Amino acid sequence: MRAIGNLIWFIFGGIIMGLAWCFFGLLAFISIVGIPWGRSCFVIAGFSFFPFGKVAIARDELTLSEDIGTGGLGMVGNIIWFIFAGFWLALGHVFSAIACFVTIIGIPFALQHLKLAGISISPIGKTVVTKEVAAAARNANAETVVSNIRSNR
Template identity: 35%
Template sequence: MRLIGNLLWIVIGGGIVLFVEYLIAGLFLCVTIIGIPFGIQAIKLSLLALLPFGKDVVQTERGSGCISTFMNLLWIVTGGIVISITHFIFAVLCAITIIGIPFAKQHLKLASLSLTPFGHSFS
């Protein structure tokens, strides 16, 4: 079921577009030394945006420190809230139809992770 869901996500759900957008943003962020941690998180988000079915978002043990809280606040201020709202809007649009409900769930998963990516991982 994961394979079918991921294939449909890439073709219909916009997975390839999300992957390319997150990847390009991550590579641009990695150009500067200050942006490298943010670029790495964007590249991780791109991998999750390409194949989201069958992956769960979990909080890491070291993710509750003050550094990841500071990085999450910086991420939210510089664009994380816009990305999260975009995923939420796509989730609402997908949830209008019964066929789009699994895609809406994946957009909600990506919305929560794109709001606070530091201190979380997916497996």
């Protein structure tokens, strides 16, 4: 089902928003200082081309360790990103979602656009994985927290 959803998504509009992500990625790479944002753009462009069965997850949630993108500098980077590109990409995804919500068949596609609008706001510190990997990481994190709570008693 994911393959069919991704194929229909790609043909009927996913390519447009994916190319928008690539455009902002190229602009970021041209500026040299924007290379970290450009890298995120290309990762999320792949997500935007084929979003069904995938989810964006914070890297520290996946690896259980902070890095430069998941700490304070990542927050500053996301604020800068939002001002220059994130707002426009999120707006494009929201308008696409509204257009998809018009028909019953378009509702799953609208939900994907809203998922992508959310990551458009703050992509730094996130990575894209399958839903199964995200669920496994969250379960492992929950087990670690429970284990720590039990050992502190």
